Amino acid sequence: MRRYVRIFREFFRACFVEELEYRSEFLGNLISSFFGIGIAVLTVNIFFYQTDQLGGWTYADVLVLLGVFNTLRGMIDFALRPNMPRLLEHVRRGTLDYILTKPVDSMFYVSFRHLVFWRLIDVLLGIGVIGYGLIKKHYIPSLVDVIVFIVTIAASFVLIYSLWMLLMTTSFWVIRIDDLSFIFDSFFETARFPVGMYRGWVRIVLTYVLPAAVITNMPALSLLGKWNMATALIAALLALVFLWLARRFWRFALRFYTSASS
Amino acid sequence: MIRKYIALLRMKYVEMLAYRLATIVWMTGAIVQPLITMAVWMNIDPSQSDAFLFYFMAVIFVERMTSAWDVWELDREIREGTFSNYILRPLHPIHWAVAENIVYKVLFLVILAPVWAVAALFVPALRFDMTGGQTLLFLMALLLGAALRFLLSYICGLLGFWITKVTAVYGVLEVISLFLSGRIAPLSLLPPVLQQWSIFLPFRYMIGFPIDIITKAANSHDMLQGFAIASIWIVVFVIALRWIWKAGLKKNQAVGG
Numbered sequence: 042m043r044r045y046v047r048i049f050r051e052f053f054r055a056c057f058v059e060e061l062e063y064r065s066e067f068l069g070n071l072i073s074s075f076f077g078i079g080i081a082v083l084t085v086n087i088f089f090y091q092t093d094q095l096g097g098w099t100y101a102d103v104l105v106l107l108g109v110f111n112t113l114r115g116m117i118d119f120a121l122r123p124n125m126p127r128l129l130e131h132v133r134r135g136t137l138d139y140i141l142t143k144p145v146d147s148m149f150y151v152s153f154r155h156l157v158f159w160r161l162i163d164v165l166l167g168i169g170v171i172g173y174g175l176i177k178k179h180y181i182p183s184l185v186d187v188i189v190f191i192v193t194i195a196a197s198f199v200l201i202y203s204l205w206m207l208l209m210t211t212s213f214w215v216i217r218i219d220d221l222s223f224i225f226d227s228f229f230e231t232a233r234f235p236v237g238m239y240r241g242w243v244r245i246v247l248t249y250v251l252p253a254a255v256i257t258n259m260p261a262l263s264l265l266g267k268w269n270m271a272t273a274l275i276a277a278l279l280a281l282v283f284l285w286l287a288r289r290f291w292r293f294a295l296r297f298y299t300s301a302s303s
Numbered sequence: 304m305i306r307k308y309i310a311l312l313r314m315k316y317v318e319m320l321a322y323r324l325a326t327i328v329w330m331t332g333a334i335v336q337p338l339i340t341m342a343v344w345m346n347i348d349p350s351q352s353d354a355f356l357f358y359f360m361a362v363i364f365v366e367r368m369t370s371a372w373d374v375w376e377l378d379r380e381i382r383e384g385t386f387s388n389y390i391l392r393p394l395h396p397i398h399w400a401v402a403e404n405i406v407y408k409v410l411f412l413v414i415l416a417p418v419w420a421v422a423a424l425f426v427p428a429l430r431f432d433m434t435g436g437q438t439l440l441f442l443m444a445l446l447l448g449a450a451l452r453f454l455l456s457y458i459c460g461l462l463g464f465w466i467t468k469v470t471a472v473y474g475v476l477e478v479i480s481l482f483l484s485g486r487i488a489p490l491s492l493l494p495p496v497l498q499q500w501s502i503f504l505p506f507r508y509m510i511g512f513p514i515d516i517i518t519k520a521a522n523s524h525d526m527l528q529g530f531a532i533a534s535i536w537i538v539v540f541v542i543a544l545r546w547i548w549k550a551g552l553k554k555n556q557a558v559g560g
Binding site for chain 1: 335336339342343344345346347348468471474475478481482487488492493494497
């Protein structure tokens with residue numbers, strides 16, 4: 042375990058150095074991150090110009106939710122998005138060979154080798170919006186709130202990682218060129234708003250089948266002190282089950298890997 | 304000129320057929336965001352659900368019919384130097400882009416209009432009745448919208464002669480247009496300040512204006528004003544395009560390749 046922490050730090054350092062080569066882009070990225078969150082807040086303001094609640098959530102609640110959404114998306118763009126599509130390339134070109142011969146767990150390597158460091162700005166901005174929402178609400182989360190929040194947001198992240206990994210691992214059988222991340226984007230986009238806002242079967246699908254809405258709603262509710270220990274535990278358990286499944290599937294898929302001649 | 308266009312259209316048609324799958328995937332492209340926005344509005348005012356359903360379906364339709372992708376093409380071509388191939392030919396490069404737009408949008412229309420018709424059979428909220436004159440006005444507004452978006456996109460693309468991040472510039476414009484074109488909300492629901500701005504800026508005439516005609520939200524005065532302002536913007540864009548094109552050619556240094 043300690044070894045993997047060290048390797049992860051090494052990945053982080055390597056990507057950081059790489060990023061420093063393109064220093065002039067940093068300002069542009071910073072501006073676009075600020076612009077993005079500004080637009081998102083403006084959108085919420087436009088909705089609340091006509092109403093004072095959205096699916097039972099007040100303006101401040103929705104801001105907290107937006108902050109959670111931005112934080113989670115920042116984390117995904119930091120660690121997952123740069124890596125997941127690369128796996129397809131590795132399998133198609135046969136460069137997975139190089140990874141398999143390294144004395145490090147292959148799933149760990151393909152998942153975290155490439156980090157887009159500046160995306161952490163989105164995480165910080167998201168936390169900023171969460172803070173702003175909480176101030177608007179005049180609510181100071183207790184220690185338990187924060188712990189439940191951390192558990193649920195981590196569960197959300199692990200769940201997204203596992204599902205994406207499962208999807209990408211199918212590339213051992215189905216050679217694809219497109220990375221299908223637009224499917225993920227579409228569903229994640231639904232997580233921007235309270236799930237109570239959707240109606241009928243859409244709500245049921247988003248709650249139980251594609252828990253896009255739950256992955257952001259639950260951490261936000263935790264911070265607002267409206268958590269429920271049972272659902273938080275179920276979420277954590279579900280995340281672990283899917284992680285285990287993804288792991289098993291990866292192991293299984295590796296047995297079918299036959300490389301590609303160069 | 305007509306013969307040239309026939310040749311261009313045929314060429315672009317064959318090109319499109321070569322990328323059938325990509326075209327279909329791409330056509331379904333931007334529907335999730337309008338659908339989510341629709342859910343938000345239905346939640347805010349449930350009594351108007353049918354009107355919102357119609358409005359946002361119309362947004363998806365009009366958005367597809369007026370969509371512009373030339374800035375990404377131009378950005379790539381100028382950066383990689385392949386744009387020189389077009390400059391050398393005896394026909395202005397914009398004609399290739401125009402032909403491509405015609406081919407794709409006719410395809411969208413041929414596919415989307417029957418889909419709408421079938422959907423309207425089952426969903427009463429999607430039905431509408433229009434006189435011949437209104438249909439004509441709607442189509443004119445749609446054409447103006449497509450022209451405006453195309454010109455704006457092409458102008459941004461030509462800025463690639465000077466700067467390397469034109470797609471980022473265009474991205475900012477797209478986001479502004481998200482609000483002012485009526486994609487986030489029907490324009491009548493925006494705060495008054497934004498409504499005022501939207502009348503004078505070109506974005507409204509790219510998406511919101513044709514929809515206002517079809518939903519009869521626009522009276523004859525609004526329409527007259529709308530067509531006038533949209534036409535003025537067309538003229539402004541054409542002049543800007545010509546000027547940037549001339550200045551850009553002087554600036555152009557093709558990348559070898």
